[in-house]
Amino acid sequence: RRNSYEMCKETADWLRARTAQCPKTAIICGSGLGGLAEVLDNKTYIPGHQNPILVFGELNGQPCVCMQGRFHYYEGYSVGMVTFPIRVLFLLGVEVLIVTNAAGGLNPSFQVGDIMFIRDHISMFGLGGQNPLRGPNDERFGVRFPCMSDAYEQDLLSLAMESVQELGFVSFTREGVYCQLAGPSYETIAECRVLQALGADAVGMSTIPEVIVARHCGLRILGISLITNKVMMSYNSQEKANHEEVLRISVVRAEALQKLVTCLLGKLGESTNPL
Ligand SMILES: O=P(O)(O)O[C@@H]1C[C@H](O)[C@@H](CO)O1
Ligand SMILES: Nc1nc2[nH]cnc2c(=O)[nH]1
Numbered sequence: 001r002r003n004s005y006e007m008c009k010e011t012a013d014w015l016r017a018r019t020a021q022c023p024k025t026a027i028i029c030g031s032g033l034g035g036l037a038e039v040l041d042n043k044t045y046i047p048g049h050q051n052p053i054l055v056f057g058e059l060n061g062q063p064c065v066c067m068q069g070r071f072h073y074y075e076g077y078s079v080g081m082v083t084f085p086i087r088v089l090f091l092l093g094v095e096v097l098i099v100t101n102a103a104g105g106l107n108p109s110f111q112v113g114d115i116m117f118i119r120d121h122i123s124m125f126g127l128g129g130q131n132p133l134r135g136p137n138d139e140r141f142g143v144r145f146p147c148m149s150d151a152y153e154q155d156l157l158s159l160a161m162e163s164v165q166e167l168g169f170v171s172f173t174r175e176g177v178y179c180q181l182a183g184p185s186y187e188t189i190a191e192c193r194v195l196q197a198l199g200a201d202a203v204g205m206s207t208i209p210e211v212i213v214a215r216h217c218g219l220r221i222l223g224i225s226l227i228t229n230k231v232m233m234s235y236n237s238q239e240k241a242n243h244e245e246v247l248r249i250s251v252v253r254a255e256a257l258q259k260l261v262t263c264l265l266g267k268l269g270e271s272t273n274p275l
Contacts, residue, residue: 033226034066132209
């Protein structure tokens with residue numbers, strides 16, 4: 001199994017031999033958001049033999065590691081491979097995971113360019129019987145039956161909201177439920193209507209397997225979706241979802257997201273460092 005304890009440990013040891021940095025926070029950069037890593041100080045780049053690239057460094061004085069890109073299920077990777085980096089990060093000593101993605105807005109009040117903190121998720125994989133924790137459980141990672149109702153930590157969300165207020169980002173910040181489909185095709189109009197009726201506010205093609213595996217091994221999680229497009233709800237709409245537009249909007253909001261994460265890291269440092 002790609003995400004077995006032994007394979008994850010081997011990679012974590014390999015990484016430890018290449019950097020002395022011991023980050024407590026990891027950031028997974030979603031589509032078009034890889035620039036987040038560029039603002040780190042004292043960077044060490046570690047290219048994998050496949051994508052993604054790990055960048056170790058400091059943000060606002062706090063050690064952190066950014067994963068530029070991720071393994072997507074739609075690219076043909078197994079859920080074991082999709083979630084392998086999470087377990088490696090855990091074995092490296094990471095405690096806080098900031099997971100970002102580009103997503104389509106289902107909530108009619110959302111605008112393109114909104115930042116949505118993920119309050120909860122709907123896993124179409126999970127509902128369909130495909131959970132990344134399926135199979136033998138390794139207690140060195142976590143318990144057999146992990147709770148998911150608290151996957152997105154309230155304290156982290158509160159710190160993130162404080163940052164939003166200080167930065168003046170309230171007008172384009174939302175909270176909501178993220179739903180993941182396999183991709184790579186975007187949703188049909190009928191599918192979007194179903195997802196909205198189910199209570200989803202945003203739809204994407206990643207994140208949830210990572211969150212399930214991260215929660216299983218006890219990481220504190222903050223999820224951020226960037227709403228890069230509004231999904232089509234009407235047969236009269238002339239718009240069409242396309243990846244170039246997704247990337248374009250990600251780049252437009254990249255700077256705001258960098259500021260948000262930088263501010264949040266400072267707050268995290270204050271909240272965990274003894275006075
Ligand atoms: O890695 P994320 O979830 O940000 O990427 C989303 C899903 C697809 O990769 C792509 C679709 O435009 O954006
Ligand atoms: N599934 C899905 N993923 C996205 N990523 C960015 N926009 C979208 C979208 O509309 N649907």
